[in-house]
Amino acid sequence: MGKISEKIKFIKGMDVSTLLELESLGAKFLDADGDERDVLSILQEYGTNAIRIRLWNHPYSQEGEPYGGGTNDMNSVITLAKRVRERGMYILLDVHYSDFWADPGKQIKPKAWADFTGKRLEYAVYDYTLAMLRNFRTEGVFPDMIQIGNELSNGLLWPDGKRPNYENIAWFVNAGIRAVRAVDRNMPIMIHLDNGGNNALYREWFDSYFENDGLDFDIIGLSYYPFWHGSLKDLENNMQDLAQRYGKELIVAEVSMGYTMEDYAKYENLKQGERKGMATKPSLVKKIEYPMTKKGQADFMEDLMKRIAGVPKGLGRGFFYWEPAWIPVPGSGWATEASLKYMKDPGPCGNEWANQALFDYEGRPLPALDVIKKFKN
Secondary structure (H helix, E strand, C coil): CCCCCCCCCCEEEEECCCHHHHHHCCCCEECCCCCEECHHHHHHHCCCCEEEEEECCCCECCCCCECCCCCCCHHHHHHHHHHHHHCCCEEEEEECCCCCCCECCECECCHHHCCCCHHHHHHHHHHHHHHHHHHHHHCCCCCCEEEECCCHHHECCECCCECCCHHHHHHHHHHHHHHHHHHCCCCCEEEEECCCCCHHHHHHHHHHHHHCCCCCCCEEEEEECCCCCCCHHHHHHHHHHHHHHHCCEEEEEEECCCCCCCCCHHHHCCCHHHECCCCCCHHHHCCCCCCCCHHHHHHHHHHHHHHHHCCHHHCEEEEEEECCCCCCCCCCCCCCHHHHHHHCCCCCECCCCHHHCCECCCCCECHHHHHHHHCCC
């Protein structure tokens, strides 16, 4: 069993999985002085000490068309991880076990595993995880921590591992854990659910997982988006209970907060019917405790960090802000026509996240970054 490195007392992490795509499309980031810089360098100056990178099995159509959203295949993840490692930052590898987004609304088997069931699917998870980690080690970018699956609230590898079939869920997660332990017995392993304010979900999920012989692991990861997942008090109460109930380290593995409701259509250069628009719909924003302003975003982050740091026994170990650099540039969206077909999603595409980044639409750092830098735990 592994613990998060003692070199990092409190993780101030960022998920920048779309970065290579953004850079290839001309995205530029400025520091506080207005000078153009590598965004990893800027984030590190604001206290970032860890980077989370998602990995998809094969994010391309049968014809080789990229799926978008960063098209995070093995090669792109290794390229980005090398840049992170050069800066001495911690790496969390987020393995989706899908060719594209895996979340509570979709956990689609990789195309190569589409006909696999039962033991064959379990072996595929093990073999893929083993080979993937050996490849990362060969490339000199072995991760510091790994997620087995992404937002597993409703399971993984549907329909076989769909909740409430916790027996199959445990089989598949166990296969990933066994593969990690075969490569590095001390690698910290995370199991990650969404809806961080929903204590009943977490209790049911982890109780059922262990009742079905789920293997032990190290970290419970939570997603918390204030417009979807309840109040900060709900999140705090859940973390407090999880710490007492399971004794695991806790990381808010995904979090974000908007800083504006100003539209960014002119930056995307898409027709209205081609863009999905903001995830933070006005009806959702009404539920948020903090206003969608620059100050509101900064105050939210300070409140979040205090609540994580206040988890009993020092088990609140930090956060990863989700896609702080996903500013609106033409060509970078959550999906492409090819990936919409894979997901059987009506679309449209476009950027849903730009008003929740930690850089404004012009790539300038926002006040929340100063708050993150100054926070001491």
